[in-house]
Amino acid sequence: xxxxxxVFAMSFAxxxxxxxxxxxxxxxxxxxxxxSTPDLSTPPGPPADLGCYGMPTTHVQIINACTSAxxxxxxxxxxxxxxxxxxxxxx
Amino acid sequence: MNRTRLVSAALALAAALGxxxxxxxQVCPATPPPCDTGADIVNPVYILxxxxxxxxxxxxxxILRAQASPITIVYIPNGSCTNLANLYAxxxxxxxxxxxxxxxxxxxxxxDPTVKTACACAxxxxxxxxxxxISIVFPDNVDCPTAxxxxxxxxxxxxxxxxxxxxxxxxxxxxxxxxxxAITFEEAYLVFGLGPAxxxxxxxxxxxxxxxxxxxxxxxxxxxxNIQVPAAKWKLLADTNHQIDQSSTMAATIAALAxxxxxxKALGILxxxxxxxxxxxxxxxxxxxxxxxQEHAFWPDSSPTAFDKINIRDGHYVLWSYVQYxxxxxxxxxxxxxxxxxxxxxxxxxxPVTTNxxxxxxxxxxxxxxxxxxxxxxxxxSEGGDLMLYDDAAPCGCYxxxxxxxxxxxxxxCASTACATGxxxxxYCEAK
Numbered sequence: 471x472x473x474x475x476x477v478f479a480m481s482f483a484x485x486x487x488x489x490x491x492x493x494x495x496x497x498x499x500x501x502x503x504x505x506s507t508p509d510l511s512t513p514p515g516p517p518a519d520l521g522c523y524g525m526p527t528t529h530v531q532i533i534n535a536c537t538s539a540x541x542x543x544x545x546x547x548x549x550x551x552x553x554x555x556x557x558x559x560x561x
Numbered sequence: 562m563n564r565t566r567l568v569s570a571a572l573a574l575a576a577a578l579g580x581x582x583x584x585x586x587q588v589c590p591a592t593p594p595p596c597d598t599g600a601d602i603v604n605p606v607y608i609l610x611x612x613x614x615x616x617x618x619x620x621x622x623x624i625l626r627a628q629a630s631p632i633t634i635v636y637i638p639n640g641s642c643t644n645l646a647n648l649y650a651x652x653x654x655x656x657x658x659x660x661x662x663x664x665x666x667x668x669x670x671x672x673d674p675t676v677k678t679a680c681a682c683a684x685x686x687x688x689x690x691x692x693x694x695i696s697i698v699f700p701d702n703v704d705c706p707t708a709x710x711x712x713x714x715x716x717x718x719x720x721x722x723x724x725x726x727x728x729x730x731x732x733x734x735x736x737x738x739x740x741x742x743a744i745t746f747e748e749a750y751l752v753f754g755l756g757p758a759x760x761x762x763x764x765x766x767x768x769x770x771x772x773x774x775x776x777x778x779x780x781x782x783x784x785x786x787n788i789q790v791p792a793a794k795w796k797l798l799a800d801t802n803h804q805i806d807q808s809s810t811m812a813a814t815i816a817a818l819a820x821x822x823x824x825x826k827a828l829g830i831l832x833x834x835x836x837x838x839x840x841x842x843x844x845x846x847x848x849x850x851x852x853x854x855q856e857h858a859f860w861p862d863s864s865p866t867a868f869d870k871i872n873i874r875d876g877h878y879v880l881w882s883y884v885q886y887x888x889x890x891x892x893x894x895x896x897x898x899x900x901x902x903x904x905x906x907x908x909x910x911x912x913p914v915t916t917n918x919x920x921x922x923x924x925x926x927x928x929x930x931x932x933x934x935x936x937x938x939x940x941x942x943s944e945g946g947d948l949m950l951y952d953d954a955a956p957c958g959c960y961x962x963x964x965x966x967x968x969x970x971x972x973x974x975c976a977s978t979a980c981a982t983g984x985x986x987x988x989y990c991e992a993k
Contacts, residue, residue, distance in 0.1 A: 522856075529947035532876035532939060533855045539872055540864040541857035542743040542849040551760060552751060560754045560794050 622666030724833030756796030786945025816844035834930025959989035
């Protein structure tokens with residue numbers, strides 16, 4: 471299994487900006503699906519890229535606010551212990 | 562590289578980078594003086610110090626020794642939770658930990674604040690009561706579950722922000738080392754929560770090359786809170802080569818792997834202010850971190866080579882905590898019982914202090930790799946807790962931008978002219 475996991479591809483993409491839209495805010499309904507309180511029972515991966523927030527107010531909006539800072543995109547590597555990105559409880 | 566060779570290489574590198582105590586010995590007496598009555602120890606403040614804060618204590622301590630009314634910082638470096646336990650004990654303890662001490666900042670102008678430790682002094686037989694303690698995590702029994710309850714007379718002052726980072730070995734001069742650029746919340750959870758071998762998260766699946774700290778250390782507690790793996794549950798090899806006691810040893814260990822064939826497998830953690838030292842940035846990379854529910858990974862700074870802490874300040878980088886200053890207080894005063902301890906707290910927390918000669922306390926904080934609250938745009942109420950917007954009453958973001966290494970600011974200088982808008986603070990026109 472380790473061998474097969476090791477060959478999973480991770481995709482990387484360096485970007486110079488984190489956002490492509492410095493003004494538009496994602497639909498409220500979409501963001502309501504993201505919980506401000508971390509919950510491992512939910513898929514931990516990021517939501518679909520909904521752009522960035524020009525005027526953030528909540529935690530999720532703040533960490534996804536528009537910025538000119540350099541960022542890095544990385545597709546998470548989920549081994550068999552985290553199928554589909556669902557994290558197992560700590561032992 | 563086996564474990565013995567790794568440690569040997571780390572120690573050799575530490576010596577080469579000037580971290581050896583011999584550097585401090587140049588201005589220190591051959592025989593450690595008594596910590597309470599030594600001739601060069603004037604107006605001492607005894608500090609239980611988180612080891613990541615030692616550089617800041619050295620820098621401030623040197624300035625305080627040059628004041629008309631000098632203050633001598635005498636400290637013992639230790640883990641945040643150990644510091645809390647020692648301060649909360651009855652009677653409070655000022656005893657050496659695994660990193661030795663006590664150490665004092667000497668009066669010599671030749672003292673180099675970048676040395677690993679200042680001058681050693683000897684505790685008197687009757688012991689000494691600490692005047693204050695420093696923790697880099699919230700001082701509660703969530704983050705330090707084994708600490709006793711905080712006595713009612715202990716006051717807490719939340720100070721500047723310290724970032725934490727995952728680091729991988731990388732030799733900037735030769736481009737040898739790890740190719741990794743980022744780590745996600747999920748990857749960190751799996752590697753440290755399940756253990757590298759069980760998690761099988763490439764390339765960090767070999768426990769021999771995964772490095773953390775003892776569970777009492779603030780760096781691991783703070784990062785653990787952000788990746789939802791409590792410090793005591795980190796799955797690390799159970800030896801001091803992998804649960805590394807001191808930040809400087811962690812840095813040396815990671816640096817020593819930069820040219821090792823196993824560099825790609827290596828992963829460690831550091832306080833950002835330790836990582837920011839030129840010698841460390843030359844031998845390792847900070848990883849960008851992508852928090853849970855975050856779209857992209859970010860470095861603490863606006864780019865891997867910057868020092869502006871912009872992502873800590875605006876909330877794109879969540880691995881940070883407040884430096885917390887604790888001190889016994891006289892009832893009803895809200896001030897430390899030792900007025901010199903209160904002065905040190907006020908200087909770090911950017912509270913008004915009259916000094917002679919005048920100096921800019923923010924410089925000490927900023928140049929130590931910390932972020933004063935006045936430069937922050939976000940805040941949090943618990944370790945690893947959700948971020949909230951923050952609007953400081955007397956912002957200093959312009960001064961911060963201008964003061965960091967290679968710093969620049971687009972703010973208008975008010976050194977010689979009044980601000981057209983906003984308020985002149987620290988020489989720049991801030992928004993208010």
